[in-house]
Amino acid sequence: MAQFGFAERHVPFTVEPTGLDRDRFLPENRRRLSPPALRTFLAIADLWGLNEEERRLVLGYPSRSTYHNWAKQAREHGSFILDADVLTRISAVFGIHQALGVLYASEAEGVAWLRGPHQATVFGGRPPLALVTSGTQDGLMIVRRFLDAARGGLYMAPNAVDAAFTPYGDDELVFT
Template sequence: MRTFLAVADLWGLTEQERLRILGYPARSTYHKWAKQAREHVEFTLDADVLTRISAVLGIYQALRVLFATEQEGLAWLRGPHQATVFGGHPPIELMVDGTQDSLLTVRRFLDAARGGLYMEPNTADRNFIPYDDTDIHFS
């Protein structure tokens, strides 16, 4: 939780964005977690919240790997993106929509980029016609 708070501060997330990312806990619950984390008090978070925090930390790590500076990574996160999954919107908008799946989608997108599996769509991609069984020939 301490690391989540540090990343949220670095990214300039509002309290409302933090609450959405964490799955809409009550404000009092969020502030209790933050206080306990900062005071190094042990407490338990449920699996949903832990998965959400893990996704944020994975996104943070991927941005650090893919970009030379934190500022470049933050610019990517907050700038419009043309990949289909983002539809021209900043990835941060997807992250703060409140669903766990959206956080994991951004994380998977960045993990794929880290692994070299993603390229910006180009003309060949847009005009691609999927293969069917008649296109496969064995010799």
């Protein structure tokens, strides 16, 4: 059919679209990843000062006995398999931790940012940690994406710590 003087041409689609690599979700891959992922999560949770309830919320709220079994197995380098949802949540925590390491000079400053109120719209004056420990994967991903954007140079509204900051003037910049 011709439209606007151009004939429609059908070009066969020869490249397969890239899809989700399902092999990454095979039990043997999850078995390989689960113990070191949970050990690392526990170390980050210690750094952030998360209590048991908050840790369970981040992990999708497994029962206390399941959580303690996972933690015991991980610390003893045992073998267990976390489901894809839990591994995705842990991956989001890794991304948050990594972004904080890029944005802040010390771990303490990164933790202070997580625990302090934030005026960005997505946080509504609440600490980002409230979203991290909301129990939803969405909460984790919102914080991770926010930090990834900040790390990439997008504007991040100042916190209360920066409220009194005044920009440097030209007379204060000295080149030697």
